[in-house]
Each structure stands twice: as structure tokens, then as C-alpha cells.
Amino acid sequence: MFQCVFKHFCDAAPVCVFQDPTHHFSSPYYSWGSNTNPENKQLCRASEILCVECFVPIGNDTYFIYLASNNAQMNEQIAKEIETEFSIHARGGRLLVIQSSLASYPPLSKRKDSWYNEEKGGTQAKQNVDYAYLVNFCASLSLYYLMLEDDIVCASNFVSIIQRYIKGLKRSWTTIAFSRLGYIGKLYHNSDLCKLARFLLMFYNAMPADQLLEFFHKSNAQENAIIFRPSLFQHIGETSSFHNIQTQLKDPEFEEDFGDFGDFPPASCFTNIPIFLNYVPDNVCPPGKGIFWGTNVTSESFFTIVFARPIVPQKIQIFTGSAEYNTDILYDGYVEQGRFKINSEVHVTCLTFKRLGDFKGGLFEMEDTDNKDDIDCLRIHATAPQKQWLRIRRISIWVKKD
Numbered sequence: 225m226f227q228c229v230f231k232h233f234c235d236a237a238p239v240c241v242f243q244d245p246t247h248h249f250s251s252p253y254y255s256w257g258s259n260t261n262p263e264n265k266q267l268c269r270a271s272e273i274l275c276v277e278c279f280v281p282i283g284n285d286t287y288f289i290y291l292a293s294n295n296a297q298m299n300e301q302i303a304k305e306i307e308t309e310f311s312i313h314a315r316g317g318r319l320l321v322i323q324s325s326l327a328s329y330p331p332l333s334k335r336k337d338s339w340y341n342e343e344k345g346g347t348q349a350k351q352n353v354d355y356a357y358l359v360n361f362c363a364s365l366s367l368y369y370l371m372l373e374d375d376i377v378c379a380s381n382f383v384s385i386i387q388r389y390i391k392g393l394k395r396s397w398t399t400i401a402f403s404r405l406g407y408i409g410k411l412y413h414n415s416d417l418c419k420l421a422r423f424l425l426m427f428y429n430a431m432p433a434d435q436l437l438e439f440f441h442k443s444n445a446q447e448n449a450i451i452f453r454p455s456l457f458q459h460i461g462e463t464s465s466f467h468n469i470q471t472q473l474k475d476p477e478f479e480e481d482f483g484d485f486g487d488f489p490p491a492s493c494f495t496n497i498p499i500f501l502n503y504v505p506d507n508v509c510p511p512g513k514g515i516f517w518g519t520n521v522t523s524e525s526f527f528t529i530v531f532a533r534p535i536v537p538q539k540i541q542i543f544t545g546s547a548e549y550n551t552d553i554l555y556d557g558y559v560e561q562g563r564f565k566i567n568s569e570v571h572v573t574c575l576t577f578k579r580l581g582d583f584k585g586g587l588f589e590m591e592d593t594d595n596k597d598d599i600d601c602l603r604i605h606a607t608a609p610q611k612q613w614l615r616i617r618r619i620s621i622w623v624k625k626d
Contacts, residue, residue, distance in 0.1 A: 255366035255414065256287045257358045258374050259351070259407070285383075286366065287313070289374075290358040291323040292350075299323045324357050330428065352428040352436060355407055360421035362414065369417055370402075371410040375460055377548045379478070382456040386411065389452055399441040400450045403457040403478070406433045416444070454478060460548055485513070486539065486620035490532040494571045497525045497614060508616050516616040517552070525606040527616065530565065530572050534598035536624035537561075540580075542588040542604065543618040552615035553586025556608040562601030574601035595624070 289306065291299040303321045306314065313319040332349050355371070362369055370386070379385070386402065390411075393400075398416060403409030412420060423440050431439075438449065458478035488511030495505050497518035507514030509529060516527070545553035559581060562574025580602075581590055588604075604616075 255285065255362050255368070256370045256372055257290065257355075257362050258288070258372045259290045259292055259354050259358055286318050286320065288358065288362055289319070289321045290354060290361075291321060292354045293323075294326045296323065296325070322358070322361055328357075329353055330425070332429070348432050349429040351407075352424050352433060355433070356421045356424035356428065359412075359417045359424070363417035363421065364414060366414050369412045369414045371407050371412070372457070373406075373408050373459070376408055376457045377460055377546075378458075379454075379456040385456060393450075396446075397450055398444040398446040399437065400452060402452045403455045404451065405457075405459055407437070408459060409455065409457040410437060419444070458548070485618070486541070486622040489535045489621060489623055491529050492532075492572070493527065493529050495525075495527040497521060497527065500613065503615075508619055510619060510621060513618075515546075516614075518614045521554070521606050521612075521614050522609045523607055525614075527604040528562075528571070528573060529602040529619070530574070531600055531602075534600055535621070536596060536598050537590075537602075537621055538593050538595055538624050539591040539620075539622035540588065540602070541618070541620040542583075542616065544583070544586040544614060544616050546615055546617050549613075549615050552613045554583050554604070554606060554614055555586070555610050555612070556583070557604060557606045558582045559588050559590070560601075560603045560605060561599040562603060563599055565600045574603075577601070577603055 291302060293299055293302075303323075306319070306321055310319055329350070330353065332353075359369065359371070368390070382402070389400075398412070400411040401409060402411060420440060423443070424436060427436055427439075430436075441449065455478040459474060491510045493505035493509035493516075495516070495518065498520050499505075500517040500519055503515050503517030505516050505527065506512060508516040518525075518527075540559070542559065545551065558579055560577040560579050562577045564575040565572055566575045581588065602621075606614075
């Protein structure tokens with residue numbers, strides 16, 4: 225059972241830590257901090273994403289959630305819900321929930337500076353203090369610290385991508401930006417967190433977050449921003465988690481999937497699934513890197529890929545759904561390989577099909593480097609109706625070279 229334990233760090237305000245008193249905390253390699261207003265319904269969604277993406281692959285990393293609401297009773301209730309939802313991680317000490325009393329905050333009154341406006345000023349100042357307290361708490365608890373927010377989605381395998389990038393970076397650095405937006409996706413050496421906390425508190429009501437963080441790395445001899453492209457995190461929704469302010473912030477450089485997409489054998493695609501807007505089959509059909517999005521999936525639904533020339537596939541990956549639309553996957557279905565192209569009434573298709581394998585959790589994977597049989601078609605076939613739409617975001621095929 226989570227209990228509230230007050231702790232002081234870096235000689236700053238006391239922070240209430242909701243944690244299992246029987247657990248003895250060990251220092252992780254990475255720590256991840258997320259600032260949230262518990263009234264924001266994105267919280268449990270974001271926590272679930274990070275638990276799956278971070279905690280499972282790297283068992284010793286720790287995720288910290290700062291509950292920024294002024295309502296202590298609500299914070300305590302949310303902490304209990306988080307403990308119930310993610311009990312394995314909470315009891316293992318890999319998920320800590322913290323809060324601080326509003327009485328410990330500096331004045332959040334209005335300023336007359338040009339950046340400060342009636343709608344956002346006090347909220348932005350409080351957000352700066354919230355993050356100051358969060359990073360202050362996380363100081364000296366790990367080697368690196370990644371700053372996040374609750375209303376985001378993340379790229380696939382972002383943890384290993386960050387690891388590889390840091391390992392290959394030869395120059396010294398203070399801040400690495402894995403997203404261009406505000407506090408999202410900023411990586412720090414944990415040894416710098418006390419300095420960062422003091423810096424945020426010193427200028428909390430002087431300027432917005434993006435300017436503060438820029439001045440911080442410049443004050444630490446990193447003149448230019450180090451920005452990883454494409455971005456690994458994307459802001460979702462139109463309502464900020466802070467006081468319900470409307471925002472349209474999107475990172476145009478975000479890519480959910482990148483890396484080795486395989487080969488790009490020329491092909492054409494067609495489907496009997498009703499198409500949503502302009503998310504047509506050609507978007508995702510090799511060599512396309514777009515999205516197909518369809519509605520009303522039935523047990524007779526299919527999506528067919530017809531190759532311009534026969535190929536010998538040695539590896540196939542088909543991804544459905546996305547981080548932002550994680551329910552729009554193919555729940556029940558399989559993939560077939562086809563041979564002998566024929567002309568139907570509407571499309572070119574294949575005369576015979578043979579089942580290759582099933583989708584599992586919205587993903588189909590096949591690898592056979594010894595395969596020598598050529599094919600003319602691939603067909604995705606649903607086996608049951610589903611209420612959710614179907615979003616095909618990536619079709620990667622590796623073929624045998626001559």
C-alpha cells in the first residue's frame with residue numbers, strides 16, 4: 225500500500241512520496257519524470273505507454289509522476305488508482321508518485337512582462353515550479369533523466385534509440401532534445417538536476433519553459449541546441465493538462481516508426497474495407513510510408529498487395545494501430561501469400577493463396593532467410609468483425625537479392 229513520506233532534496237521544499245514502505249529504492253540507469261494534473265484523463269494512458277515501453281525492456285529504470293493538482297485529497301486518490309493499475313511496477317520501486325503542497329510554492333501572481341498574459345501566465349509559472357520540484361526530487365537517483373509530460377505518445381523502441389544515440393555522441397552536452405516541444409523529451413545528466421531545479425525556480429515567472437530550458441543549456445557552455453531527428457515524442461489532444469488551456473501544439477518532426485523499413489518492391493494495393501477520408505491503400509502500399517485507415521471491419525475484410533514482379537520474401541512485418549490510435553489494430557486476422565496473377569473484374573489479384581501466419585496484438589511478423597519461393601501477392605485477411613477501425617501504418621518487406 226502506498227504511503228505518503230515527506231522528503232527533502234537539494235535543500236528545497238519537502239515532497240510527498242507515495243511509495244511502498246517495504247521497498248528499498250535502488251539507483252537506476254535512467255529515470256523518467258512526468259508532470260501531470262490528475263484531473264487530466266490522459267494520465268493513465270500515458271503511464272501505461274511508459275510502463276510497457278520503458279519498464280519491461282529495462283527493468284531497473286524508474287518512472288516518477290508528479291501530481292500537480294492543488295487538491296491533496298484528489299492526488300492521494302489518483303496515487304491509489306495508479307498503484308492498483310500498475311501494482312507490479314509500483315511495488316518493485318520502478319514507479320513513484322510524488323506531490324508537493326501549494327504552500328511551498330513561490331508567489332504565482334501576475335507579471336507585466338510581454339510573455340505573461342491573463343490566460344496562460346500563472347499557469348506557465350506554476351508549471352515551471354512543478355518541474356523544478358520534480359527534477360529536484362529526481363536529482364542523484366540515476367545516471368540520466370528524461371523529462372516528459374502526461375499527454376504524449378512515443379515512438380516505437382524509443383528507449384533503445386536514446387541509448388544508442390547517447391553512446392555514439394562524442395561531444396559533451398547539457399541537454400539533448402528528443403522533441404522540439406517545451407518540456408517534452410529533454411534529456412539531462414542527473415548530476416545537473418539540482419542546478420536545473422534552482423535555475424527554474426530563479427526564473428519561474430520570467431519566461432516560458434522553452435526559453436528557460438534554452439538559457440539553461442547556454443549557461444552551461446552548450447551554445448547550440450542538440451536536437452535528435454526525427455522526434456521521438458508527440459503531444460496529443462487539444463487540452464493542456466494544466467488548467468484546461470486549449471493548445472494545438474504538435475511536433476511536425478515526430479515519426480512513430482523509423483529505422484530499417486526493409487526493401488521497397490513496387491506494388492499496387494486494394495481493399496474492400498471502407499476507406500476513411502484520404503487514408504487510401506496506396507499511402508501504405510510499398511514503397512509508401514503513409515497510413516491506411518478503414519472502417520467497418522468484418523470477417524470478410526481483406527487488404528491485398530500485388531507486386532509488379534515476383535519477389536522472394538525473407539522477412540515481413542506489418543504494423544497496425546499506432547501510439548495515438550492504439551485500439552485501431554487488427555484483432556483477429558492472418559496473412560496469406562499468393563501466386564499466379566490474374567485479372568478480376570476490378571483488380572489484378574492472385575489465383576491461389578497460402579496462409580503464412582497470424583496477427584498477434586496487431587502485429588504480423590515472419591522471417592525465413594532460407595526461403596526461396598517467389599510470390600506475386602500478399603493478402604491481409606480479417607477473421608472476425610470488430611468495432612474498432614483498422615489503421616495500417618507500416619508494411620516492411622525484405623526480399624532475397626539476386
